[in-house]
Every structure is written in C-alpha cells, then in structure tokens.
Amino acid sequence: MPTLTLNGMTVDVPPGTSILDAAKQVGVEIPHYCYHPKLSVAGNCRMCLVEIEKFPKLQTACSTVVNDGMVVRTDTEKVRKAVTGVLELMLIHHPIDCPICDQAGECGLQDYYMKFGLHKSRYALEDKVHKKKVQDIGGQVVLDAERCILCSRCVRFLAEVTGTRELDFFNRGDHSEISIFPGKPLDNNYTGNLADICPVGALTSKDFRFRCRVWLLKAFDSICTGCSKGCNVDAHFKGDILYRLKPRWNDAVNQAWMCDFGRLTYKEMNEARLLTPFVREEGARKVAAWGSLLPDVAFRLKATADKSGADRVAVIASPQSSNEELYLLRRLATELLGTKNLAFTHRVAGDGFADDFLIQADKNPNSRGAQLLGIPDGAVFDALVSKISAGGIDALLVFGNVLGALSEEETAALLANVPFVAQVGTNEGPVSKAATAVLPSASVAERGGTFTSHVGRVQRFRFGFPARGKAKNPVEILVSLGNRLGAGWSFAGEASVFRALAESEAPFAGMSYDSIGMLGQEIKT
Amino acid sequence: MEKVLTTHFANERYRRLDTYRQYGGYEALKKAFAMTPEAIIDEVKKANLRGRGGAGFPAGVKWGFLPKDLSRPRALVINADEGEPGTFKDRVIMTRGPHLLIEGIAISSFALRAHACWIYIRGEFVREAKILDEAVAEAYAAGFLGVNILGSGFDLDVTVHRGAGAYICGEETSLINSLEGKRGWPRLKPPFPASVGAFGMPTIVNNVETIADIPWIVTHGGDTFAALGVEKNGGTRLVGVSGPVNRPGVYELSAGANLKDVIYNVAGGMRDGKKLKAVIPGGSSTPVLRADEIDVTFDIESMAKIGTMSGTSGIIVIPEGTCMVRALSVLMNFYAHESCGQCTPCREGTGWLKKLVGRIEAGEGRQGDVELILDLCDNMMGRTICALADAAVMPAQSFIWKFREEFDRHIGEQKCPYGNRF
Numbered sequence: 001m002p003t004l005t006l007n008g009m010t011v012d013v014p015p016g017t018s019i020l021d022a023a024k025q026v027g028v029e030i031p032h033y034c035y036h037p038k039l040s041v042a043g044n045c046r047m048c049l050v051e052i053e054k055f056p057k058l059q060t061a062c063s064t065v066v067n068d069g070m071v072v073r074t075d076t077e078k079v080r081k082a083v084t085g086v087l088e089l090m091l092i093h094h095p096i097d098c099p100i101c102d103q104a105g106e107c108g109l110q111d112y113y114m115k116f117g118l119h120k121s122r123y124a125l126e127d128k129v130h131k132k133k134v135q136d137i138g139g140q141v142v143l144d145a146e147r148c149i150l151c152s153r154c155v156r157f158l159a160e161v162t163g164t165r166e167l168d169f170f171n172r173g174d175h176s177e178i179s180i181f182p183g184k185p186l187d188n189n190y191t192g193n194l195a196d197i198c199p200v201g202a203l204t205s206k207d208f209r210f211r212c213r214v215w216l217l218k219a220f221d222s223i224c225t226g227c228s229k230g231c232n233v234d235a236h237f238k239g240d241i242l243y244r245l246k247p248r249w250n251d252a253v254n255q256a257w258m259c260d261f262g263r264l265t266y267k268e269m270n271e272a273r274l275l276t277p278f279v280r281e282e283g284a285r286k287v288a289a290w291g292s293l294l295p296d297v298a299f300r301l302k303a304t305a306d307k308s309g310a311d312r313v314a315v316i317a318s319p320q321s322s323n324e325e326l327y328l329l330r331r332l333a334t335e336l337l338g339t340k341n342l343a344f345t346h347r348v349a350g351d352g353f354a355d356d357f358l359i360q361a362d363k364n365p366n367s368r369g370a371q372l373l374g375i376p377d378g379a380v381f382d383a384l385v386s387k388i389s390a391g392g393i394d395a396l397l398v399f400g401n402v403l404g405a406l407s408e409e410e411t412a413a414l415l416a417n418v419p420f421v422a423q424v425g426t427n428e429g430p431v432s433k434a435a436t437a438v439l440p441s442a443s444v445a446e447r448g449g450t451f452t453s454h455v456g457r458v459q460r461f462r463f464g465f466p467a468r469g470k471a472k473n474p475v476e477i478l479v480s481l482g483n484r485l486g487a488g489w490s491f492a493g494e495a496s497v498f499r500a501l502a503e504s505e506a507p508f509a510g511m512s513y514d515s516i517g518m519l520g521q522e523i524k525t
Numbered sequence: 526m527e528k529v530l531t532t533h534f535a536n537e538r539y540r541r542l543d544t545y546r547q548y549g550g551y552e553a554l555k556k557a558f559a560m561t562p563e564a565i566i567d568e569v570k571k572a573n574l575r576g577r578g579g580a581g582f583p584a585g586v587k588w589g590f591l592p593k594d595l596s597r598p599r600a601l602v603i604n605a606d607e608g609e610p611g612t613f614k615d616r617v618i619m620t621r622g623p624h625l626l627i628e629g630i631a632i633s634s635f636a637l638r639a640h641a642c643w644i645y646i647r648g649e650f651v652r653e654a655k656i657l658d659e660a661v662a663e664a665y666a667a668g669f670l671g672v673n674i675l676g677s678g679f680d681l682d683v684t685v686h687r688g689a690g691a692y693i694c695g696e697e698t699s700l701i702n703s704l705e706g707k708r709g710w711p712r713l714k715p716p717f718p719a720s721v722g723a724f725g726m727p728t729i730v731n732n733v734e735t736i737a738d739i740p741w742i743v744t745h746g747g748d749t750f751a752a753l754g755v756e757k758n759g760g761t762r763l764v765g766v767s768g769p770v771n772r773p774g775v776y777e778l779s780a781g782a783n784l785k786d787v788i789y790n791v792a793g794g795m796r797d798g799k800k801l802k803a804v805i806p807g808g809s810s811t812p813v814l815r816a817d818e819i820d821v822t823f824d825i826e827s828m829a830k831i832g833t834m835s836g837t838s839g840i841i842v843i844p845e846g847t848c849m850v851r852a853l854s855v856l857m858n859f860y861a862h863e864s865c866g867q868c869t870p871c872r873e874g875t876g877w878l879k880k881l882v883g884r885i886e887a888g889e890g891r892q893g894d895v896e897l898i899l900d901l902c903d904n905m906m907g908r909t910i911c912a913l914a915d916a917a918v919m920p921a922q923s924f925i926w927k928f929r930e931e932f933d934r935h936i937g938e939q940k941c942p943y944g945n946r947f
Contacts, residue, residue, distance in 0.1 A: 043713040044867045046908055057907040063713055085904030089873035122897055127880050150866065169708060169866065172691075174876035176866030 002068040007075050019061035019072055020048055030074055031083055031112050033090075033199045034151040035062035038256045039160055042152050045090075047112070049082045050074050058082050083116050092123040093174065095133075095146045103201030105214040109149070129174050137167070138185025140192040140260050141203045145177040148202035154178060154194045161257065162188040162357075178202070189359060192263040193256075196246055207264065208244045217243055220464040221518065223451050225320060225444055226262035228346075228362040230453030232519070233258060235266065235445055240468050242266040242445055250519050253457065259359050266445075272428040274440035275469025288437070290472065297397075297422045297437055298484035304395035304420065305337050314341035314384060314393045317375050318400030319364030321474065322449025323458065324497040326366070326373045327505065328478040328489075329399065336485040341393065343381040344370050345404035360454050369452035372507045372523065388417050395420040399474070401429035408433065424474055441474045442467035449475075449494045450516065452523065458511060459520035527753060529741045529761045530734070531777040534621040540656060542663040545624040551669055553740035557632040558677040560743075565636035569739065571747030573759030575780075577614075578604055578695075578732035579808060579837045581758075581825040588637060590719035591727050599639040600728040602704065602718075603630060603736055605646040605657075606688050606695040609808035610859060612839030614763035615733035617775045619646070619653045622737070623660035627683065629736035631669060632743055634681045637729055642683045644733075645700050648690035657685050692863035696911045697730040699865065710865040711911035734763055754780030758824040762835075766792040768842030769799050778823075785820045788842060799844040803927070807836020809856050810916035812923035813843075833923070848943035849928040850935050853920060854882045860917035871914035874905040878921055890936035895925060 001012040004022050013022040018041070023030045034045035041063045049058040053071035058079065061072075073079065091109065098104040131145035155167050155178065166186045170179050180186065186194075195205040217236040224231040224245065231254035233245045245266050247258040277288045279296075288296075305313045315333040317326055333342040346367035354361035371377060381404070387393060396418045403411050411430035415421050423435035426443050446467040452458050467473065479491050491497050495513055502508045507523040515521055538544040545551070557565055570585030591599060603626065607615040618626060630642050644661075646654045661683050664670045672680045686704055693699045694709040701723045703709035722728020738760055742750045751759035758780035764787060765775045771793030778787065784806060788794070795801055801816040806823070812833040821827050828835045843852060861879035866872045881898050884890055902918040909915075925932055934942055 041713065043910060044869070046869050049908065082904065082908060085901075086869050086908065089869050089877070089904065092873055092877060123877065124880070124884075127877075129876070149869070150872065172693075172866045173861050173864040174866070174873055176872060 002066045002070070004066045005069075005071045007073055013066050017066050019050060019052075019059075019064050019066055019070075022066050023061065023072075023074065028074060030061045031087075031116060032062055033108055033149055034153060036153050036156075036197055039153060039156040039197075042156065045149065045151050046086045047083060047090075049079060049086070051076050051079050080116070084119060087112055087117045088119055088122070090149050091117070091121070092127075093129045093131075093146070094149075095128075097147070097201075101147065101201040102204040102209055102214075103147075103198075107201060108199035131177050135179070136185075136206075137180045138187065138191070139194070140206050140263065141186070141194045142206055142209060143178065144202050144204070145179070147200050148178055149200050150176055150178065151199060152178075153197045153199070154203055157193060157197055158186075158188070161193075162190050164188045167194075189259045189261065189355065190257060190357075192260050193247065193258070196256075205244065212238055212243050220445075221248060221460070221462045222444060222464070223365060223459050223461040224258060224262040224265060225365045225451075226259070226265040226363065227358075227360040228364060228367055228454035229254065229358050229360045230365060230451055230457055230459050230520070231258045231262055231358060232459065233262075235464055237445065237464055240446075240465050242269050242464075252519065253453065253459075254358055257358065259357075261359065268427060269443040269445050273443070273468055273471070274425055274427060274432055274438060275471060277437075277439055277470060279437045280435065290439075290470065293437060293439065294477070294480050295484055297439070298481050300420045300422070301337055301395050301397060301481075302485055305339065308394050310338040311341070312392065312394040313337050313339045314388065314396045315339065316381075316384070316396065316398045316400070316403065317342065317344040317370055318398075319344055319346050319362075319367040319370050320401075321366060321370075321399050322447075322461075322494065323366065323369040323373065323452055323501060323508070324449045324494040325399070325474045325478060326370050326375060327501040328475065328482065328491070328497060330373055330375055332478060332482050332485065332487070333397075336482055336487055341384055341387070343376050343384045345381040346377055347404040348402070349405045349407070362454060365451040365453075368454055368456055369450075369458075372452060372456070373501075373505060385414065388414055391417050393418050396422070398423045398431055398435065399425070401425045401427045401431055403431060406430065424477055426471070439477055440469065440471040441477065442471050446471065447473045447475070447494070450498065450513075453520075456507070456523040456525065457520045458508065458516055458523060460513060460516050460518075526761075526779060528777050529750070529753065530618060530622065530625060530737055530763065531775075534617065540621060540623055540660065542624060542660070542667055545622070549744075550624050551628055551667075553743040554628050554631050554669060555675060557635055557743050558675060558679065562636045562638060565632065565743060568742055568747035569636070572738075572742045572750040573747075573754065573757055574735065574738055574742065574750065575758055575825060576732055577734035577738075577762065577837070579609060579810075579834075581835070584731065584735050587719070587731070588729060590717065591637060591729065592720055595638060598641065598726050599637055600723045600726040601630065601634050601637055601639040601642040602697075602701065602723055602728055602730045603642065603644040603733055604695060604697060604700060604730055605644050605650070605653075605733045606700060607647055607650075607733070607837075608692040608695045609810065609837045609839060610856070611765065611767055611805060611841040612808045612837040613765045613767075614775050614838065616650065616653055617763065618733050618737050619650070619657050623657050624664065625737040625740060626657075626733055627660055627664045627669070629739035630683060631664075631674065631681060632739050633729075633731070633736055635677075635679050639729070640680050640682065641723075641726070642681060643704055643723065644683065644685045645694070645704055646685060646687055647695075648688040650687075654685055654687050661685055691865070692859075693865045693911070693913060696913070699911070700730065701728065708865075710867045711913075713910055755822065755824050757826060762823075762838050764791075764823070764838045764840060766840045766842065768840075769796040769844050770794065770842050771796050780824050782823045783820065784814075784823045784840070787823065787840060788819065792842075795842075795844065799846070801842065802845045802847055803843040803849065805841035805843070805920070806838075807834050808839040809841065809859065810834075810912075810919055811836040812919045813927060815927050846943070848886070848941055849924055849931045850882065850886045851941065851943065853924040854879075854886045856920050857882045857917065860913065864913055864917075868909040868911075868914070870905045870908040871917070874901055874914060875917045877901060878917060882921070885932060885935045886941055888935065888938070888940035890932075890939070892936065894936060895929070895932050899925060
C-alpha cells in the first residue's frame with residue numbers, strides 16, 4: 001500500500017486513494033467544496049490546494065492520487081495563503097445574506113470563513129455582480145444564483161446519479177451561473193438531494209425554507225417509512241415536531257441519497273395524529289383512559305374467542321409496524337387468542353410507482369419483516385376481508401391507519417360488519433373513523449425498533465423524542481394486551497423483544513441490536 | 526534564408542491543389558508512406574520542432590505520449606483556434622497554403638497511426654474555414670485523404686470543425702470538450718489527451734504551424750530543419766508583428782531571430798517617428814518587455830531567461846504615448862470576458878483584476894490598489910486547472926513591475942495622465 005507523509009505523519013492507504021481522503025484518515029481536514037465522495041472529481045473550487053514535495057505548483061488534494069513516498073503538507077504558509085485567497089475570491093460576490101439564509105449554521109462558506117478566512121473584505125461593495133435570487137427551478141428546491149459558488153456538485157449529481165441533466169452552467173467568467181434550460185424545470189424524483197449536497201445556500205429546500213434555524217434542531221438516526229427500500233435517514237426535530245429528513249449515508253442501501261417522496265414522509269408524524277385513546281359509542285367519540293381501555297379491549301377479544309370461537313376473532317397486522325411489534329402481534333394472535341385469522345397487506349392506495357434506483361413499489365417499510373415472521377399477505381388477506389364482509393368476524397384488532405388500498409368508504413363499510421374493532425394507529429384515517437376503540441400509537445420518531453427492507457436488510461430506527469399526547473409505544477400496548485390475555489410477558493422495550501425474536505425466528509437467528517449496528521444487517525437466506 | 530512555409534505564399538493560386546502540386550506538394554506524403562511511422566517520428570524529434578501554439582512543447586516528445594498499444598483508435602486534432610490577441614500566423618497558413626497543413630496532417634496521422642483528424646478552427650475564421658473546407662475537398666477528390674490514400678492502405682478522414690468563438694477553446698482540453706459538443710471548458714488532468722482525448726480516443730493536439738512544418742521535415746530531414754533554428758528550437762517560425770511599425774505583418778524567420786532586429790529591420794522600424802515604449806513578445810499573455818530589454822534572441826529558452834515567453838510569436842509593439850494602464854485594462858477586459866468560469870481563482874480573479882485596473886485608469890484608483898492587484902495575482906497564478914488565470918496574471922504583474930510609476934501616477938492624480946478615458 002502506498003505510504004503518504006502528511007504534515008509529518010505517515011499513513012498507508014489503498015492504491016488510488018486521493019490525498020484528501022487519505023488526510024481524513026489521519027484526522028486532517030482539507031477544506032473543499034466541489035469534491036463529493038459520491039460524485040466525480042471536478043477539481044474546480046480550488047480550495048483543497050496542498051503542497052507536495054517535488055511539485056512546483058500547489059496541487060488539488062481531491063484529484064491527486066497518493067503515490068508511495070509522497071510528502072504532502074497542508075500546514076505551510078503557502079497553502080494557508082492559497083486557501084484564504086480562494087475563499088476570498090469565493091466570497092467577493094456573495095450577498096452575505098446569512099441572516100435570512102436557510103443554510104446558515106450548516107454552510108460551507110461560514111464554516112471555512114471562520115476556520116481559514118476571517119479576512120476583511122477588500123472588494124468594493126458596488127462591484128458585486130448581482131444574479132437572480134429565489135428562482136423556482138422545479139422539484140423540491142429553490143435556487144439563489146447569487147449565493148452559488150459554482151462548485152458543480154448539483155450539475156454532476158443530475159448528470160451522474162439521476163442522469164436527467166436539468167442543471168448546467170450558463171455564461172462565463174464572473175457572470176457564470178447555474179440554471180435550468182428555459183422551460184425545462186427539474187424533472188426527477190431526487191431533487192431534494194440537491195439541497196443536501198449544495199455546500200452553500202444556493203439550493204435550499206422549498207419545504208424547509210424559513211421554517212427553523214438549523215442550530216435549533218436535533219437529529220436522530222431513523223429509517224424512511226415511505227417504501228420498502230429502507231433508506232437510512234437523519235430525522236431533524238425541535239421539541240416534538242419533525243422538520244426534515246436527510247439521507248444518512250449507507251453504501252449498502254441508499255448511498256447518500258433519498259427520494260423526494262420519502263423526504264416528505266415526516267409530515268405524517270406531525271399532522272393529524274391520534275393523541276388520546278377513545279371509544280366510539282353510538283357514533284360519537286368518547287375519550288377513554290388507557291387504564292380502562294386496555295383491559296376492555298383484551299376482555300372483548302378474549303370473550304369473543306371464548307364464546308363464539310377463535311375463528312370469529314381476527315387480527316390485521318400492518319407492514320408499517322416494526323419486526324418487534326409484528327412478532328408480539330403474531331404471538332398474541334396465534335398463541336393467546338388462538339386464531340388463524342391473521343394477515344396483512346402491502347397494498348396501498350395509489351399507483352405503486354417504482355424506479356430502478358431507490359423507489360420501491362411496496363410503499364411500506366416492513367412487508368418483508370411481516371412475511372419473515374409468518375404473517376401472510378395477498379390471498380390470505382383477501383380471504384380475511386371476504387370473511388369480514390360476510391359477517392364472519394365478531395372482534396377485530398387492526399394495526400395501522402389504513403386497510404390496504406381500501407378507501408374511507410370501503411373501510412367504513414367493511415368494518416361495519418364487525419361488532420368490535422380495536423385499532424392501534426398513529427394517525428387519523430379510514431380505520432380510526434370506523435373503529436370502536438382507538439389506541440393511539442407512537443410514531444416512528446417516538447419509538448425504536450427494526451424494519452426489514454425488501455432485500456431482507458434488518459435496520460434499526462431510533463427513538464427521537466417522547467410520544468405526543470397520550471400515544472403509547474405499540475410494544476407497550478402489545479405487552480399490556482398480551483399479559484391481560486395471560487401471556488406472562490416480561491418484555492421491557494423493543495430491545496428485549498428483539499432478543500426473544502432472534503432466538504425463536506430462524507431468519508433473524510444470531511442477530512442483535514449490536515450486530516445490526518448503525519447500518520443494518522442482512523437476514524440469512 | 527531558406528523558408529519552410531511561406532516560399533510560395535505570394536502566389537494567390539498556391540492555395541489550390543494543382544498549384545500546390547506544381548511546387549512539389551504531396552511529394553512528402555509519398556515519401557512518408559515509404560517510411561515507417563517510427564522513422565517519421567524520429568525525424569520530427571531530430572528536427573527539434575517545438576509546438577507553435579504558445580507553450581513550445583517539443584512535438585516529437587508529445588507524440589511519444591500516445592499509449593504503446595494500438596487497441597484503441599487514435600485521433601489527431603489540429604488546434605486552429607488562433608485566439609491569442611496579437612497572433613495571426615496560423616490564419617496566413619490556412620488562407621495561403623492550406624495544403625501544407627493538410628499534407629502535414631496526412632503525414633502526421635500516418636506517423637501517429639491515427640485515422641481520424643479534426644481541424645478545430647476558430648469560429649470567427651469564416652473565410653479561413655471556407656478555404657480550408659475547399660482544400661480538404663480537393664485533397665479527398667485527389668485521393669490524398671480518405672480510404673487507401675495513394676494505395677498505401679492508410680485511411681484518414683479529416684473534418685473541419687468551427688468553434689463558437691471562445692478564447693478558452695484554444696486550450697487543448699477545452700477544445701476537445703467543444704469538439705465533442707460539450708461546454709468548452711478545460712478538463713482536469715490527468716488523464717491527458719494522449720491517453721483520453723477526443724471522444725475518448727488517445728489524441729494528439731497540435732497547432733496548425735507545427736503540423737504545416739511536417740512535410741518539409743519529411744522532405745529535407747529533421748537535421749536540416751533543426752539547422753534552420755538554434756539549439757533546442759529547430760526550423761523557422763512565423764512571427765506576427767502588429768502595432769505602429771512600418772511593415773506590420775507575418776514573417777517567416779529563423780527560430781533564433783533577434784527581437785530588436787525583427788521590429789527595426791524586418792518590420793521596418795517604428796512608424797511616423799514614434800518611439801518604442803514596450804513590446805509584448807508572444808501574444809497578449811506573455812510578460813511585457815521595456816524598450817531597453819528587447820535586444821535578445823527570440824527563441825523559447827532565451828526569452829524564458831529574461832522572464833517572458835516567445836509564446837505564439839505575436840509581437841505587439843507599443844509606442845511612447847500609450848498609457849500602459851489603459852493597455853493593461855484592455856487586456857484585463859479580455860481575460861475577464863474569456864474566463865470560462867470553472868475555477869474560482871480565475872472566474873472571480875479575472876473579473877476583479879478588470880475592475881481594479883479599470884478603476885485606476887478611470888481615475889478612481891485607491892491607495893493600495895496596486896499592491897492589491899499584485900496580491901490577487903499571487904492568489905491566481907498556478908492555482909487553476911488551465912493556464913488562463915496565468916495568462917491574465919502575467920501581463921498584469923509585468924505591466925506593474927515594469928511601469929509601476931504610471932499606475933502610481935494614475936492613483937496619485939486621480940486621472941489618466943494620457944487623457945485616455947473609457
């Protein structure tokens with residue numbers, strides 16, 4: 001392996017490693033804007049200039065591959081002056097509108113100015129070149145050409161990742177700017193990534209625009225629930241409100257990207273939430289207390305099974321539930337209620353759009369997990385629906401806010417055939433409008449657990465903040481119901497459930513939260 | 526002195542194939558086909574032929590950069606994007622002796638084992654492109670281009686491609702991008718064109734004059750060519766002289782000509798009794814010389830010794846009475862306009878230089894502006910993908926170093942002492 005000497009430290013790196021990447025390994029930050037590990041090397045921002053022994057000129061660390069015995073310095077006066085000089089030039093036309101810029105707080109210009117600049121402006125204010133601000137170029141982003149440093153990351157993303165090439169450079173010299181072609185707005189499902197990769201405030205998110213200063217946000221690791229791909233995300237929140245999702249790097253799943261659809265799924269966790277348990281009496285909602293509602297629900301399920309037979313009790317699971325929840329629910333249905341009427345459906349309303357990159361047709365995060373845990377999909381679900389329509393079910397426990405692709409009217413008509421419907425769900429929807437008893441559940445941001453992606457990758461989503469209102473973690477709801485049905489479960493939290501699941505369910509054998517880690521683990525096939 | 530290129534340029538008909546052949550045209554190609562490609566390259570190496578596009582890179586050495594394996598098709602690209610201000614020599618070759626270039630292309634392509642050649646000609650050269658197109662058509666019709674040239678079994682296609690009017694497309698990788706239909710801006714190197722060039726092919730990019738010299742080298746031998754010049758600078762050079770001299774124009778001179786002699790004898794000296802103030806020796810990007818610095822040999826090494834370049838050998842003569850700040854301002858406008866906008870130091874730096882020099886000329890210069898320009902130059906020089914930033918910096922620095930008092934006077938008096946105003 002080639003050995004690099006960097007500022008006197010030596011490091012061995014694999015052949016083909018750039019100086020910039022090698023420097024990262026020894027904790028030396030080489031400033032850069034245009035370089036992005038997931039895009040081709042452009043080498044045009046000129047921030048990463050370093051001094052290499054035997055080279056007369058400074059070289060760009062992003063584009064220079066380490067040769068054995070290379071001696072590089074980033075801490076010399078020459079490098080410092082060069083970096084400061086480039087930064088000064090980047091900033092001469094910058095509008096410095098940080099107080100109204102969404103990027104403030106996570107801006108490459110601010111960060112490097114504090115680290116490498118701190119210079120007074122030598123550029124005449126009246127000489128600034130003005131460009132068009134607030135341009136709606138389509139998709140999820142707004143373009144401010146004045147803030148742009150022309151690093152070309154966005155252009156390369158659209159050329160190399162989506163292949164749609166909507167953005168390009170126009171004009172020359174200091175009048176150069178990034179823009180779309182006339183009448184051709186962004187037309188792909190990954191435009192939100194442009195705001196992520198833009199190192200400055202030139203491309204900002206329409207959705208997040210002016211909503212919160214970024215330094216007020218906290219983040220936790222999560223998994224996108226928009227489809228079965230299982231894109232790793234960072235969820236940003238303040239208090240109990242989610243503000244945005246950003247892709248979290250996982251080379252095995254979503255690399256550094258996520259789709260525009262998934263990016264907005266956080267809204268569901270903020271809006272139209274079910275916040276208090278309630279029962280429906282003669283068509284009217286009546287707020288209930290957990291302390292009485294949980295025993296009531298358990299009693300109704302049990303009583304129906306005992307009196308009319310387990311065959312008249314049914315459980316509908318949700319592919320939005322975690323592996324842990326599905327595992328408990330299956331045991332509750334089969335072991336405690338003794339019913340064979342257990343199914344779920346991955347179907348949802350809409351067209352099931354998919355592409356060959358991230359977007360999957362199955363719009364649920366955990367259909368695969370449900371299947372692996374022995375909960376049937378498809379024909380079994382359809383048969384269960386038929387049975388309900390025919391009046392064959394007297395008590396039903398439903399997880400989730402919707403019943404597959406059924407509309408609100410269809411759901412209401414179907415559930416009207418069942419005397420007792422208990423729902424565990426997060427949001428107002430067709431099911432909550434028809435259920436007899438509603439048990440509000442914590443959202444993905446408010447609980448932890450694992451999902452199994454469409455390829456069988458088990459990935460953890462983490463607890464972000466306490467559940468809103470009186471919503472409860474569904475694991476807690478299931479354990480509570482289960483114990484009232486005589487389970488004698490001592491599970492405390494999803495981790496303990498996962499341990500039991502890994503012991504008894506073959507596909508998950510040998511897995512633990514530790515082995516799944518930050519990036520997930522594939523099931524054994 | 527023996528001429529390599531211009532012997533028959535006075536003859537208007539020389540641009541036609543029949544006249545060109547009357548004077549021995551395309552005999553060198555026949556001779557070349559009897560040689561091996563390696564032998565031709567050896568002659569070019571012996572000729573000490575230095576690239577005529579400005580950088581002066583040895584042509585034979587450049588040819589040697591092509592990968593040894595022949596698995597990928599190769600291309601020869603002719604840089605006819607003559608855009609350097611003060612330079613107008615390739616234009617003369619293309620209008621007066623286009624077949625010199627085409628014969629040179631055929632021989633060079635054979636030597637390089639390239640079967641595709643593009644002549645990338647400057648967009649503004651409408652007339653020149655037309656003449657070149659006609660000459661290429663003549664050569665095809667006579668069997669000097671196309672399939673199985675002169676029964677040699679060698680195939681070559683030549684395409685004349687007009688640029689769209691950007692100075693930067695004279696830089697070889699911008700030229701290749703533009704040729705491929707992309708935005709004309711320089712590529713990050715490596716890979717160099719010799720490994721990945723036009724349309725992904727290993728590509729050699731040569732200047733028009735460089736390739737036009739090849740037939741003579743093949744006919745007379747590399748050593749004979751080398752002897753026409755000086756050590757390390759073989760042959761003759763087309764030198765363009767512009768400015769207030771008695772006989773401005775293009776002259777074919779030994780690569781070892783004396784700069785002062787070129788101005789005072791070849792070009793007939795200063796016009797209307799004007800006095801010489803300064804000389805830009807090799808196109809607008811090369812550092813300026815004061816009148817007392819020009820008694821030097823014009824070859825690449827001698828010019829480098831006095832801190833400038835023979836460049837494209839486009840000599841710009843500047844007389845007394847010219848405001849050097851204004852002259853620099855004109856140049857800075859040019860580079861700011863032509864910067865492609867890719868690298869930060871050049872994109873922003875050329876524009877800033879333009880504004881700084883412009884405001885000094887306009888009588889609005891501030892104390893410290895000259896130091897600011899020099900510091901800015903320091904932050905631009907050698908910091909970019911291509912040499913355009915350097916090309917802007919070299920005149921800026923040299924104008925200030927050599928004519929500092931004029932800049933200081935502009936700032937001190939808050940006006941242009943020459944009364945030149947934009």
